[in-house]
Amino acid sequence: MSDSAERTRNFATVVYPESAPDHWLDILHDLHIPCFVSPLHDKDVDAKGKPKKSHYHVQFMFDNVKTRKQAQEVISKINGVGCENLNSVRAYARYLCHLDDYDKQLYDTGQVIQFGGANYSDIIGSPSDKLLILREMKRFVKENNIFFYCDLVDYAEENNSMWFDCLCNSGSYFMKEYIKSFAYKYEREKAEKSNQ
Numbered sequence: 001m002s003d004s005a006e007r008t009r010n011f012a013t014v015v016y017p018e019s020a021p022d023h024w025l026d027i028l029h030d031l032h033i034p035c036f037v038s039p040l041h042d043k044d045v046d047a048k049g050k051p052k053k054s055h056y057h058v059q060f061m062f063d064n065v066k067t068r069k070q071a072q073e074v075i076s077k078i079n080g081v082g083c084e085n086l087n088s089v090r091a092y093a094r095y096l097c098h099l100d101d102y103d104k105q106l107y108d109t110g111q112v113i114q115f116g117g118a119n120y121s122d123i124i125g126s127p128s129d130k131l132l133i134l135r136e137m138k139r140f141v142k143e144n145n146i147f148f149y150c151d152l153v154d155y156a157e158e159n160n161s162m163w164f165d166c167l168c169n170s171g172s173y174f175m176k177e178y179i180k181s182f183a184y185k186y187e188r189e190k191a192e193k194s195n196q
Helices: 024-031 068-076 089-095 120-124 127-143 149-159 161-194
Strands: 008-015 035-037 056-066 081-085 113-115
Touching: 008 068, 008 089, 024 035, 024 113, 056 068, 056 089, 068 081, 089 120, 120 161, 127 149, 127 161, 149 161
Parallel strands: none
Antiparallel strands: 008 056, 008 081, 035 056, 035 113
C-alpha cells in the first residue's frame, strides 16, 4: 500500500523521557497542532508483570490529512518512537489514561497536556462516564456527610479533575439537589433520634 493511500488526520507516537529533547513540550506547543500528551506512564507492566520503561503517549489530530511520512516528520522533532495511524480519536484519547483498560494502571485525566486547542474532556466524555462520576460523587457526599455544594466543588477541584469537570459542565444541578435533600434528611433523622 502506498504512503498516499494511508493518509489520515490522526496519528500517535511514544516518547521516552531520556531520548526526548529537554524542551520537547515547548516544541509541541510551538507546532500549533491539536494534540494530547498522556501522563507519564511509569507504572505499566508487561505480560509477565515486569515494569515497562517509563514513557508518554502523544496523540496528534491534524486539521488536514497527512501521509505517514508527513506525520513522521513532525514526530521526529520530539524523538517519538513509532508512527501509528489511529482508527478512533476518542478510543485512543481514552487509552492515554487507560480509561477502558481495566487490567492496566489508571492514570489521572487531569494530567493530560493539551495543545493546539484540543480539549481532552470533550473528546473522552461519554454518557456512561458521567453516570459513573455522579455515582462516585453521590457516594462520597453520603460517606463524608457533605452538606454544602461548595465543599464538594472545592474537594473535586483539588483532588479529582473528572469530578470537577462534571460539576462545571453538566452535573451541578443533580449534585446540588442531592446534597440539599441529603442534608435535609440527615437533619430530620437527627431530630427524630433526639426526640426519642
